[in-house]
Amino acid sequence: MAFGIVIGPRVRKSPFFEATVAAGVSHFSIYNHMYMPVSYGDPAAEYERLVAGVALWDVAAERQVEVQGPDAGALARYLTPRNLESCRLGQGKYVPICDHDGILINDPVLLKLDEDRYWFSIADSDLLLWVKAIAAERGFEVAVREPDASPLAVQGPKAEEVVASLLGDWVRELKYFWFRETELDGIPLLVARSGWSKQGGFELYLLDATRGGELWTRVEAAGRPFGIGPGGPNYVERVESALLSYGADNEPDCDPFEMGLGRFVDLERPDAFVGKQRLIERKAAGPRRRLVGVFIDGPPLASNQYPWPATVEGRHAGTIRVVAHSARLGRNIGLALLLSAHAEPGTRVAIHGEAGRLDGTVTRLPFEPSEGASVAPLTMPGAAAAG
């Protein structure tokens, strides 16, 4: 199926929009009410650049929610079950956000810009509305707004060379999820070692939306010796890396334990946070479902259009959320949300795909290469466990 997307004034364009058009973007999605480039027409080359070279992505649709004021820290702590005690100035933390029922509603990265200023770099749901409502109804003394900040991602094993040649060798010292404000010949930037891949890299948060074309051109020029090219959040790589995609991998009623995010939930914290009591109950009851990997038998699969039902011995066992053929793993893989009884590694599941029945085997995440797979490492050292 091939369909067009309407480009009009309702959906916001990124500061890099014109640059991505000039670079040959072919396919968009819409994310956080913004156009987000997802392909430039050559998925194989885009994948290869990401895992073996360096890629340039317009991810301005990872919009920021800023909380600023005397209660900013207290509000941040109230919003997430994660313990933020160890979060330092200049550090980012992956912070699942739950509603009062303990359901995951976003999984942003929190950036601590100052003692009284934090950003949430968000997944695809309107966290701005959530934070505004909580802050106002609880009387926190904060301003909640969207700052002028638009991430441009430089991802892949050669990303560090590119960003160092552009900004200096100091970027090599940045630890994963740490960031620093700087400028590039007057273009204000926040530079973070982060990005929505497991191939390593940086996100350059442009802090002046009028200068998107300039920044794109500068990064593109700095990356040319390293073979940089455009791309977008990469479907196959993110499935291989089991990087959570909010809205794709979860159902609307999933809690963080089900999604494998239990290590970010600190129920021993003495202070209150949204959903605490329900999360305690949910943890005690044990997860009803679990996000796991599946290896799927048969010839290479294209990506799925819908979540695919999975059964065990003819009975409902859950859904396969996303499938991909991984050349690096030498097999078809998927992420599956399965009832806990059927989520043990080795369980055989029947999968009811758009083109008929398939069979698969449950496996642990992250995926591990099979014997005959190509030898490229699945993740950059350090990237997997951090954050």
Added chain:
Amino acid sequence: MAFGIVIGPRVRKSPFFEATVAAGVSHFSIYNHMYMPVSYGDPAAEYERLVAGVALWDVAAERQVEVQGPDAGALARYLTPRNLESCRLGQGKYVPICDHDGILINDPVLLKLDEDRYWFSIADSDLLLWVKAIAAERGFEVAVREPDASPLAVQGPKAEEVVASLLGDWVRELKYFWFRETELDGIPLLVARSGWSKQGGFELYLLDATRGGELWTRVEAAGRPFGIGPGGPNYVERVESALLSYGADNEPDCDPFEMGLGRFVDLERPDAFVGKQRLIERKAAGPRRRLVGVFIDGPPLASNQYPWPATVEGRHAGTIRVVAHSARLGRNIGLALLLSAHAEPGTRVAIHGEAGRLDGTVTRLPFEPSEGASVAPLTMPGAAAAG
């Protein structure tokens, strides 16, 4: 510019998705995290069906937020500045929703299903999160959830014939924005006289997502004698009708007075509601900007890609949000958000479009036909003022 849209499992598909594909959908947008068909490849025919015949639209992306429980009515009243005293069972009301600063964050239609059950049929922002946060933090005794309800719109002057032939003559008695639950050979429906056009019609809320294909087929068959065909929310018609498009016509900091929605804000209400104090202050200060019409000189214009800056005597005067060529009005029209000093009818504005400078004249909304325009009425009797 022509770009593709990626169809994958992250973005939700409507229950009518497969039917729209079979009917030849060519272009989608994404609205409330769902694919929404916006064209079937022949904009002129789609417009003509809407204004002179009957059109079938998949608008399941107008997602519902249900509040149910003893405090549902109290919560609904707290959420909107509109006075709901006169809202009866079976009636819908257009209810602007503001944040605590008095900024418009959605403009849904409220449906009163029962004394303790309401739906908000929403525009493109996550009102579900907003309502959940307010309800939980204030301790309202309600459940907040998304029900299984997917609107399919039948729009145009012949829509009543189609829906009456399908469901019976009783639908002719439904007043604007009123609704009733019914079924069609076992397919559960809620039928409302409503829709996002000013051409009259109905929205059939499918209450069982597994039966989308069936319902589409039944409506299509009933409409065949009347020349029904597929379409989607129509850009040109909605600009002609000055029907507000949340996210397109407003800036992120607009209040309802600026957007021409002051008549839905009741500051005399004795009870509390979100943003009341700030709305009182905003009303007293007068709107900083106003949404107005503009007639734009010159040959027929295509739609804009970005909001276009407007100036008066070389100074910033606001932005033209959307432009369209209206054959019915015989001229180019636009909706503009202008500083109040420049928003008086007759004001000449310079418009800085993507292809150069244009000139326009501010006019009142709704638009009125010029002398030489075609004679088709701009709106169905009754539709304009209702709601």
